[in-house]
Amino acid sequence: MLLERQTQLRQLEALLAEAMQGRGRVAALSGEAGAGKTALVEALVDRVGQSVTLLRSACEDLSIPDPLGPLYDLAREAQWELPRAIDDRQGQRLPLFSDALDVFEAKGPSLLIIEDLHWADDATLDFVRFLGRRIANSHILLLVTARTDRSEGQMRVRRALGEIPAGNVVRIEVPLLSEAAVLSLAEIAGRDGGAIYRATAGNAFFVTELLAGESDSALPASVRDAVLARAERLSPGARSMLDAVSVFPRRADGWALQGLCGIAAAGQLAECISQGLLEDFGDGYAFRHEIARRAIETALTPSRRREFNQRALAALRENPDVATARLVHHAVEAQDLEAVRQLAPLAAREASRVGAHRDAAGHYEVALRYCDGLPMESQAALHEGHAFECHLIGRVDAAMEAQGEARRLRQALGDRLKEGDSLRCLSRFAYLLGDRAAADRFGAQAVELLETAPDSPELAMAYSNLSQLAMLAERLDETISLGAKAVELAERLNRPDILCHALNNVGAAGQWLDFAKGRRDLARSLGLALAGNFQEHAARAFTNCACVEMNRLNLNEAEALLDRGVAYCVENDLATWCDYMRGVQAQLLLRRGLWNDAAAVAHDVIDDEATTALVRYPSLVALAKLRIRRGDPSAEPVLDEMRRFLDKGMELQRLVPYAAVMAELAWLGQGDRAEALRLIGLAEDLSPTRAVFGELATWRQLLSPESDPGDTRGMTEPHRLLLAGDWRGAAAFWAGMDAPFERALALLQGDEAALREALGIFEGLGARPVAQRVRGMMRQSGVIHIARGPRQATRANGAGLTQRQMEVLQLIERGFSNKKIAAQLTISPKTVDHHVSAVLEKLEAVSRGEATAAARASGLL
Helix, strand or coil: CCCCCHHHHHHHHHHHHHHHCCCCEEEEEEECCCCCHHHHHHHHHHHCCCCCEEEEEECCCCCCCCCCHHHHHHHHHCCCCHHHHHHHCCCCHHHHHHHHHHHHHCCCCEEEEEECHHHCCHHHHHHHHHHHHHHHHCCEEEEEEEECCCCHHHHHHHHHHHCCCHHHEEEEECCCCCHHHHHHHHHHHCCCHHHHHHHHCCCHHHHHHHHCCCCCCCCCCCHHHHHHHHHCCCCHHHHHHHHHHHCCCCCEEHHHHHHHHCCCHHHHHHHHHHCCCEEECCCEEEECCHHHHHHHHHCCCHHHHHHHHHHHHHHHCCCCCCCHHHHHHHHHHHCCHHHHHHHHHHHHHHHHHCCCHHHHHHHHHHHHHCCCCCCHHHHHHHHHHHHHHHHHCCCHHHHHHHHHHHHHHHHHHCCHHHHHHHHHHHHHHHHHCCCHHHHHHHHHHHHHHHCCCCCCHHHHHHHHHHHHHHHHCCCHHHHHHHHHHHHHHHHHCCCHHHHHHHHHHHHHHHCCCCHHHHHHHHHHHHHHHHHHCCHHHHHHHHHHHHHHHHHCCCHHHHHHHHHHHHHHHHHCCCHHHHHHHHHHHHHHHHHCCCHHHHHHHHHHHHCCCCCCHHHHHHHHHHHHHHHHHHCCCCHHHHHHHHHHHHHHCCCHHHHHHHHHHHHHHHHCCCCCHHHHHHHHHHHHHHCCCHHHHHHHHHHHHHHCCCCCCCCCCCCCHHHHHHHCCCHHHHHHHHHHCCCHHHHHHHHCCCCHHHHHHHHHHHHHHCCHHHHHHHHHHHHHCCCCCCCCCCCHHHHHHHHCCCHHHHHHHHHHHCCCCHHHHHHHHCCCHHHHHHHHHHHHHHCCCCCHHHHHHHHHHCCCC
């Protein structure tokens, strides 16, 4: 009986009807474990007509997920040979996902189901993202279910769904049953509904289990006890069968159980089904709910659990189509060390091939846990694989540790090539951790060692690594010369992966010497990376291509490259590069006056504790400027973190934004003017060309109007115009780029009308300290009748906001989540919820974004 689910069922039916008309959607059912998500799915399936193709799949609670497991299920039901498709596409996910969309769309109106998405691997989540972005014009309804707990898996699901366009995804909550519903069910069964409701809080599965209990006088102490009590009614053979099924996450294949339990399996399974403990799916058997499966599994003694997993492993290994990740799960549970050593590295390579790097790292960790009996060569290879996968997902500390162990083993083996390559990797990881000195040291040691051996790909990559380090330090000649060595050797050895890495360095440095050639080298690097599926190289090429366009103020081109690059990284699980590019996106949004969006993007990166130091830097730059311009007292911790980068190595790409931020702070009268000028002078001395120095030259002129701007050749147009005194031309240029803050800064060198226009722009942006500085400049120039702007307290009182609600509103504007607001104001999240609701109500807004817009329009912000 399906109670209190008619609203959700009607919503799903409406979405399916729209999909049949060519308006596809993702429907996400969420609720706590046992709330009844599967029951709702079954109710919808029962109503699907023959005109709709039904394809079902689910994720399994494996220790490490099976990469693309649900897609394999969907492909089997669609009679599509996914393994062959993966081989044809050489593991490249975007073409593979595109093929999948074509296959499913060719089926006509379709209902695709993926249950328990909270157990999904990263590749499956990427498939959901991919399909969600393209589903609008299809005849597909993708129905996914997920729990609402605070697990890592559920949070990853939430992030994945959040990256689908809002109009393409519909979230449907499956609530707990009301007391009235529980009382109704209990009355039919002749049970004490009040006691059952108190024990279950309306959890549908818990209610069902307790209603199925035999005792009329006393409830079981827990659902686990209820499940175990029902299991005790089984014959010994059927109970043993139930125990055997419990070690299979999600469901046990019929053929596997036949091999595991012998010819008596059919009768024993029938008894388990008749008692309502298992369900028959034709080709397999499963518990009615994961909660029940776990209750039986955890009741097993350790020895019985190992025994059943060993038998399951033996049965599954007879079938070559069984996913390696499933075999690894049972091997680990059986503590079969030999099987783990054999299977875990294979599962890691398979996961990496389809871009499930998080899962690949997990399998390498399992393999390393049991690697003691392996030869040193094999152990070193496992550490190297683990290091590579960890650095791709942003766990650079773990990558550094694993690579260090690999180097030690290679050194002990006397393998110069592999040891040199380990040193090169350590150089890269050290740089990602912000330790420039260690990066230089490891990089030089790698080249020194590899040059003692015959020419090799390892040496070519070591040259390219040193070229990259030189490029990052703006040592242009050194970048070009080392890059040329790497290019020549890579071409001679036919290594396009190393060639595209070296071209990236040469192109990024070449932007300052010959912009057109630098751009061509970068474009060639990106083309090689995409054609060869060199994922990290492609991500780096997207990043540098975008940054080059940003440096030349080609913002539209930069925006397009960043959008493509972030999408590529999301779909290929390249967390490190994705977060770095998102920081650059935050800077671009800031320049375009979209400050709330910039704050939200920057906070998404910075608030993630797993984000490495180097990856945080672009977001720190955006956030520092935002907080200074808005007068936020919390700017100092951000500035301190930026300053620490300079302590580890004075790279110009870190120094220039830090010097610019400190100059802005000094111009506002909140920082040390002499220190800001010293930093600008230091950056000028380190700049390889005047083109690098344009922005800082304009800040120096604001801080010290009498200073000589120097040679402006090569600088971008608005900087050159402003330094030449053409403030109108500079302001017009910035206006054409939709860069309001920079436009207003240029107007400050103009006449009274220009000053008034600048003041209006700063007020509109919410740059309160800057607006106050401009008013002071206007008064000093003798301007009268200067608009003061309403006092914040007056504006807040007009909207009926309390002081605390104003504080909450200001943090909403900065993109803070309720959890972050609670931490910032030292109040409980529940209190924040109340304040946010009050703010929305008083501003007559239905969303946080609308509240911010309304507050801006009324002068509150």
